[in-house]
Amino acid sequence: MPRPLRTSCDRCHSQKLKCPKQPGVTTCTRCAKAGASCIFSPVGLNVRRTLASPVNEVEIAWQENAHNLEMNLDWPTWEIDGTLTGLLESHVTPPALDLQKSNPRSTCVQQLSALALDIDNVFGLIPSNPGVHMSKDGSIEDMMANWPVKFTQRQALEQLFASAQRLITIYPSTVDVIFKQLDDEDCDNPNCIHRLELPENLEGELGAFASKAYEAKPLDPFIFNLLLTCHTRVTDVLEVLLVHVSMCAKVTLAMPKTQEPQLHIPELKVGDFVASPEFSSSMQAVMLAHIASVLADRAKQLQVKIANTFRDSNSTKQASMYKLQCEVLVEESESKVVALQKMRDVLVKVGYMR
Numbered sequence: 001m002p003r004p005l006r007t008s009c010d011r012c013h014s015q016k017l018k019c020p021k022q023p024g025v026t027t028c029t030r031c032a033k034a035g036a037s038c039i040f041s042p043v044g045l046n047v048r049r050t051l052a053s054p055v056n057e058v059e060i061a062w063q064e065n066a067h068n069l070e071m072n073l074d075w076p077t078w079e080i081d082g083t084l085t086g087l088l089e090s091h092v093t094p095p096a097l098d099l100q101k102s103n104p105r106s107t108c109v110q111q112l113s114a115l116a117l118d119i120d121n122v123f124g125l126i127p128s129n130p131g132v133h134m135s136k137d138g139s140i141e142d143m144m145a146n147w148p149v150k151f152t153q154r155q156a157l158e159q160l161f162a163s164a165q166r167l168i169t170i171y172p173s174t175v176d177v178i179f180k181q182l183d184d185e186d187c188d189n190p191n192c193i194h195r196l197e198l199p200e201n202l203e204g205e206l207g208a209f210a211s212k213a214y215e216a217k218p219l220d221p222f223i224f225n226l227l228l229t230c231h232t233r234v235t236d237v238l239e240v241l242l243v244h245v246s247m248c249a250k251v252t253l254a255m256p257k258t259q260e261p262q263l264h265i266p267e268l269k270v271g272d273f274v275a276s277p278e279f280s281s282s283m284q285a286v287m288l289a290h291i292a293s294v295l296a297d298r299a300k301q302l303q304v305k306i307a308n309t310f311r312d313s314n315s316t317k318q319a320s321m322y323k324l325q326c327e328v329l330v331e332e333s334e335s336k337v338v339a340l341q342k343m344r345d346v347l348v349k350v351g352y353m354r
Helices: 010-014 030-034 058-067 079-091 094-102 104-125 141-150 153-180 201-214 222-254 276-309 317-350
Strands: none
Touching: 010 030, 079 276, 094 222, 104 153, 104 222, 222 276, 222 317, 276 317
16 A cells, blocks of 8 residues: 655755745755655655765655655656755754854964965065066057056955955954963863873873873964964065166156056045046055055054063073074065155155145
8 A cells, every 4th residue: 555645845855844835836946946755755765874975865756766666756856956966965064063163273274374375375476576668768669568568466466455455454353362271161070081090101101292282382383373374474465666766767767758658557446536647656656555564563463462471481492493484574664664664655756746
């Protein structure tokens, strides 16, 4: 005797959900949204198994019909889009996603890793050696043709502003994560396995490792180095830009006074106001100096935090390493601020910038 059909479709039944199918409608809203076939199997058939890998919707439907060929010969259609959507809905576990969102350290690592890649891409877009090697008495047409080959940094400059702004934004929260102590759960169980004493022949070799596992770390070295990597790469890009400024001045001097090199300067908007290229270059020079100044302040704050953290451990190599890294970072950052401000003043003085 044929078994009665379930009141929930296979998709809803496998997820232990109430099927939203309405009378007179062939497909429930959940299956319709996923683009998959809405199949009702007989009661008692348990073709859904907990497997290590995702199960294809079409394969499951084939197994269900194979057990009951004489009842239902309506084979499911091959809907690739629906199958993929169903797999994504069925096998992405919300608890894992919630855990990832609630873990500030994981979020911080992802942000810094993506930012480091973006800033390094900006550095790769700008030639480290910007020299235009040709005679200053050569053809103006040749010089103008060679110029765009060496100097096409419109995209690089736009990405630099975006990446530097992201670094400034996440800097304070990243420093908080670096120095945040992980809260270990207090254990009041006298029979807990972590209290188990090792035999004498193992205590001397393994006991030290076990004790270090419970020592509080003063900071997270991985995130600390990721932050310094991003900051240092920004200063590298600023340094290369300063080298390019000197090359721009040389090319401008070599050209006739009646012509000027055509540079691609990113458009600068403030609401409905759009700055002209000549004013946009000056405004963006101010923005670069401001970005460098803010990053220098962030580096100083990190240096103070490191000094306070290792106040009682000046003699350790680890403390000296962190302090020296911050000292170098502050010096490099401050030097870029001074250089950018001086660069703009010089260009305004000679009339290259307004």
